[in-house]
Amino acid sequence: MTVSDPTRGGTGQDETITSGFPVPDEYRFRSIDQVRSGLASVHYLADDGIAGVVYLADHLAKPVLVEGPAGTGKTELAKSVARLTGGRLIRLQCYEGLDESKALYEWNYKKQLLRIQADQGQDWRELEDDIFSEEFLLTRPLLEAIRSTEPVVLLVDEVDRVELETEALLLEILSEYQVSIPELGTVRASRIPLVFLTSNNTRELSEALKRRCLYLHIDYPDLDRERAIIETRVAGISEVLADQVARIVRSIRTLDLKKDPSVSETLDWARTLVLLGVQSVDAERARDTLHILLKYQSDIDRAAKELAGVDETS
């Protein structure tokens, strides 16, 4: 197993990755603008705040903790950065009950047992060294990201779903880019991965975790960006319709709803309208398709009422 220095500077190694995206010696990105235009080229539209944090994550070698409402592009950001840099996306989907053996590594007990059974009177120490070697190790996403010799983007998705104790598993990785395996030693990253953690803020994350990360809050996009996202992501939509959709969604978000429409729901709605052959969305069309945008009947009723009001005044 390679145990190497996690610092990345001055090795002269070729960091040119794929798709003609030029990468200087040490860093993936040269400027915030380059991050933004690069992300746009893979259909992710970032504002200055998002692009700035990604740039800093690269230059400071720090993980990014991305928080914000559902469906605002938190997970998609990590995927898009992977696409842009040509890095392999390694994803750890968090859930309640996730433990070390699913997040980091576990020993292949069955194989170890077979090896012990097949033993022909070998010295126990030798046997022990043997069964706790690489061959018997099952690597899980976190260890895999640290060991990878290729460029990696590590996505720890929905980290607020794991218990506080499990969060502690991440700390060593996030600050040292290393994993300690008692039987094997410390595995250090030969290339520091870009790391994104996402959270819907269903519970407070620990101070220890937060301290190790750059913080990025992704909120609903402003009108111009949401319109641009619709145009980028919805095939065959006209500028007029994209504009209308963005405006209506924006006005619906000002209502006091149980659950505001997310960007992903905006996109579903826009796609629906295109499928229905709608050229221009009036209040009636909007009302008929509100269930694509909103997921509570009380919210649908409320928005329908609001749209009816718009109709009367227009």
Ligand SMILES: Nc1ncnc2c1ncn2[C@@H]1O[C@H](COP(=O)(O)OP(=O)(O)OP(=O)(O)O)[C@@H](O)[C@H]1O
């Ligand atoms: N800035 C953006 N540019 C382009 N597409 C976007 C952007 N933001 C969101 N989207 C679209 O919205 C969809 C939903 O985004 P994503 O799954 O990343 O949300 P999320 O914030 O991770 O939500 P959740 O908290 O529910 O997991 C994406 O698949 C993408 O199509």
Ligand SMILES: [Mg+2]
């Ligand atoms: Mg997500």
